[in-house]
Amino acid sequence: MSVFDHLSDLPDLPARFTGDYPIMVEGLTNRFGDQVVHENLSLKVRRGEVLGVVGGSGSGKSVLMRSIIGLQRPAEGRVEVLGRDITAADLDQNIGVRRRWGVLFQGGALFSTLTVGENVEVPLRQYYPEIVDDLRHEIARYKVRLSGLPDAATSKYPSELSGGMKKRAGVARALALDPELLFLDEPTAGLDPIGAAAFDRLTRDLAETLGLTVFLITHDLDTLHEICDRVAVLADKRVIAVGTIPELLASDHPWIQEYFNGPRGRAAMESKERAVHKAKAAMDKDAPRGDTG
Amino acid sequence: MRDWAEYSIAQADGGGASLAFSGRLVVSTVGPIDHELRDLETPLASVDLANVTEMDTVGAWVAWRIARDHGAQITGASETAARLIDAVKSSASDAEIVPPRRPLAERVPLAVGEMVYAWGGGIVNLLGFLGAILVAMGQTIRHPSRFRLRSLVHQLELVGVNSLGIIGLMSFLIGIVIAQQGAVQLRQFGAEIYTINLTGRLTLRELGVLMTAIMVAGRSGSAFAAQIGTMKLTEEVDAMRTIGVSPVEALVLPRVMAAVLMMPLLGFFSAVVGIIGGAFLADLALDIPFFTFLRRIQEVVPLHDVWVGLVKAPVFGLIVGLAGCYQGMQVKSNAEEVGRRTTMAVVHAIFMVIVLDAFFAIFFTEIGWD
Ligand SMILES: Nc1ncnc2c1ncn2[C@@H]1O[C@H](COP(=O)(O)OP(=O)(O)OP(=O)(O)O)[C@@H](O)[C@H]1O
Ligand SMILES: [Mg+2]
Numbered sequence: 001m002s003v004f005d006h007l008s009d010l011p012d013l014p015a016r017f018t019g020d021y022p023i024m025v026e027g028l029t030n031r032f033g034d035q036v037v038h039e040n041l042s043l044k045v046r047r048g049e050v051l052g053v054v055g056g057s058g059s060g061k062s063v064l065m066r067s068i069i070g071l072q073r074p075a076e077g078r079v080e081v082l083g084r085d086i087t088a089a090d091l092d093q094n095i096g097v098r099r100r101w102g103v104l105f106q107g108g109a110l111f112s113t114l115t116v117g118e119n120v121e122v123p124l125r126q127y128y129p130e131i132v133d134d135l136r137h138e139i140a141r142y143k144v145r146l147s148g149l150p151d152a153a154t155s156k157y158p159s160e161l162s163g164g165m166k167k168r169a170g171v172a173r174a175l176a177l178d179p180e181l182l183f184l185d186e187p188t189a190g191l192d193p194i195g196a197a198a199f200d201r202l203t204r205d206l207a208e209t210l211g212l213t214v215f216l217i218t219h220d221l222d223t224l225h226e227i228c229d230r231v232a233v234l235a236d237k238r239v240i241a242v243g244t245i246p247e248l249l250a251s252d253h254p255w256i257q258e259y260f261n262g263p264r265g266r267a268a269m270e271s272k273e274r275a276v277h278k279a280k281a282a283m284d285k286d287a288p289r290g291d292t293g
Numbered sequence: 294m295r296d297w298a299e300y301s302i303a304q305a306d307g308g309g310a311s312l313a314f315s316g317r318l319v320v321s322t323v324g325p326i327d328h329e330l331r332d333l334e335t336p337l338a339s340v341d342l343a344n345v346t347e348m349d350t351v352g353a354w355v356a357w358r359i360a361r362d363h364g365a366q367i368t369g370a371s372e373t374a375a376r377l378i379d380a381v382k383s384s385a386s387d388a389e390i391v392p393p394r395r396p397l398a399e400r401v402p403l404a405v406g407e408m409v410y411a412w413g414g415g416i417v418n419l420l421g422f423l424g425a426i427l428v429a430m431g432q433t434i435r436h437p438s439r440f441r442l443r444s445l446v447h448q449l450e451l452v453g454v455n456s457l458g459i460i461g462l463m464s465f466l467i468g469i470v471i472a473q474q475g476a477v478q479l480r481q482f483g484a485e486i487y488t489i490n491l492t493g494r495l496t497l498r499e500l501g502v503l504m505t506a507i508m509v510a511g512r513s514g515s516a517f518a519a520q521i522g523t524m525k526l527t528e529e530v531d532a533m534r535t536i537g538v539s540p541v542e543a544l545v546l547p548r549v550m551a552a553v554l555m556m557p558l559l560g561f562f563s564a565v566v567g568i569i570g571g572a573f574l575a576d577l578a579l580d581i582p583f584f585t586f587l588r589r590i591q592e593v594v595p596l597h598d599v600w601v602g603l604v605k606a607p608v609f610g611l612i613v614g615l616a617g618c619y620q621g622m623q624v625k626s627n628a629e630e631v632g633r634r635t636t637m638a639v640v641h642a643i644f645m646v647i648v649l650d651a652f653f654a655i656f657f658t659e660i661g662w663d
Contacts, residue, residue: 016347099321112526112626112627112628112629113627113628113629115390115391115392117388117389117390117391118390118391121390124320128320128321128324130324130325130328131320131323131324131327132324132327132328132331134331135323135324135327135328135355137390138354138358139320139351139354140390141385141386141387141388141390142350142354142381142384142385142386143350143384144386144388145383145384145385145386145388146350146380146381146384151386151387151388152388153388154386154388154389154390155388155389155390155391155392155393156392157626157627158627159625159626159627160626175350177320178319178320178349178350178351205376205380209373209376209377209380210349210350210377
């Protein structure tokens with residue numbers, strides 16, 4: 001490949017992460033002045049899982065995410081992402097790690113002077129200069145569509161989008177590099193229920209087909225039930241419990257009980273049960289046909 | 294050295310070639326082969342993915358796009374690969390990334406026309422804005438309890454007190470320069486002593502206020518525009534309106550008032566420090582003792598010079614405050630706009646100040662204050 005000799009000095013890319021825990025947080029303490037947000041918090045995220053993170057408003061979910069991606073320097077503790085210590089090294093030294101994750105911020109954080117399509121192109125341009133313009137444009141177009149936005153949104157500026165559309169555009173940018181690790185801060189907040197369900201499906205599909213590990217902060221109980229393998233509960237400045245929803249239900253922590261057994265929690269659980277019943281019934285009906293066909 | 298994805302082309306007997314990808318077909322490896330395959334002339338009958346070890350949506354896209362362009366079959370796709378290809382296939386689009394641009398021949402006249410139009414509209418809007426401020430002022434006079442005293446005090450501090458240091462330093466240096474340059478020229482006529490007149494009258498009449506206005510425009514006018522502009526972007530201004538708080542009353546009035554009130558004080562301060570600078574230099578370099586210089590100032594500078602400065606100052610303050618707040622309120626849509634408007638606020642303010650200063654100079658001479 002003589003034409004691309006000049007590219008050979010591009011930094012080598014580490015292979016995919018093969019350890020057990022792409023995200024490991026140990027003894028994390030975060031403070032803002034006198035306010036202690038996290039104290040001795042530990043959390044391990046397994047490779048290939050969708051981890052839901054729940055907790056009351058202001059319990060420090062977003063701050064936890066910021067610490068994991070290296071934007072918030074913790075007062076104490078250790079954060080390891082894809083096998084690299086994020087707290088020790090400078091953000092700039094972690095290029096190898098940063099191009100393997102995608103982040104959706106709670107506020108969208110789109111670049112306001114660029115169109116949605118250009119927003120998606122930014123990480124590609126930054127990390128993969130060898131990708132020619134045509135391919136980059138094509139990638140941007142299908143990512144925008146993949147995130148559930150209409151074609152017309154690609155050339156729009158963030159100020160011309162609705163709140164939910166901004167969220168989706170943020171997701172498109174987070175997915176731009178086909179990352180191994182996806183951080184989503186309330187991706188379905190502000191989406192209509194149909195859009196939210198579609199988004200859940202998209203996340204699930206991507207997680208399964210690409211083997212993504214997803215760190216998903218959400219208040220959406222349906223999302224938790226639908227796509228999360230495990231759920232981490234943030235309260236009292238720590239992760240008080242991590243587990244599947246049935247496991248969490250067995251816990252007797254009052255906040256967890258209130259959360260899953262409150263009126264909304266019940267409704268979400270029931271709708272999930274109904275869906276499972278329906279799916280079962282459909283499968284039973286399909287079964288004989290399946291045998292003959 | 295990076296491991297790029299690889300491909301090979303085998304000529305099949307039954308017409309058309311077969312393209313086989315191998316290795317990792319992912320975003321970090323497809324760049325070069327995508328580039329090469331774009332110019333591929335050989336018609337392909339099939340695209341084989343059997344030897345692909347890993348794939349992501351970008352890899353799937355590249356494979357699918359080549360198959361589409363050649364009307365080729367995709368073979369050997371694993372289940373994952375097939376799902377990914379399905380996903381990108383159904384998301385394929387040819388949407389524009391940036392809004393289409395008109396051809397240059399249309400764009401230039403259009404931009405010029407819009408600029409002229411905006412210029413005319415800008416003057417009308419600025420007058421309207423001034424009107425809104427006057428209305429808000431009337432409102433606060435009628436309802437003094439609505440007046441934002443705290444906000445005004447805060448702005449007074451930001452505009453006035455906090456800029457004392459920089460304005461003092463600037464004025465001191467300017468005083469030195471005037472005295473020094475003046476002395477060099479006047480010495481040729483043996484009129485070195487007139488350096489005192491020059492420094493005193495120039496700083497009090499012209500330079501003190503003018504330089505201060507420029508400094509305040511750069512320091513505070515820009516801050517007004519950037520603050521209000523950012524608040525417009527984050528919808529804070531809209532939120533204020535819906536709560537029934539008038540943004541002009543809450544944001545603009547305190548800032549403009551602070552600029553109007555502080556400019557005379559700062560201008561006078563600047564003139565005084567300038568004179569001290571001149572006296573300092575005279576003491577060191579011209580053998581005119583420091584206090585003699587100051588005493589002579591009282592004798593040679595007519596009182597109306599002080600008034601000239603003090604009359605101009607609030608007008609300049611008004612211009613600086615108005616330009617800053619007006620440009621801030623015009624911000625829409627994006628962060629770049631904040632920067633553009635901030636620049637415009639400073640440039641317009643300084644330009645207007647200098648133009649008006651020329652008018653003032655003629656005016657005061659005509660009425661005999663020369
Ligand atoms: N930059 C900051 N400076 C000071 N305090 C902060 C900062 N960022 C967050 N905090 C505080 O940290 C706490 C946790 O904030 P965080 O944004 O993580 O909440 P959250 O769990 O994401 O809530 P929500 O569900 O509402 O998004 C809050 O009490 C907040 O006041
Ligand atoms: Mg948050």
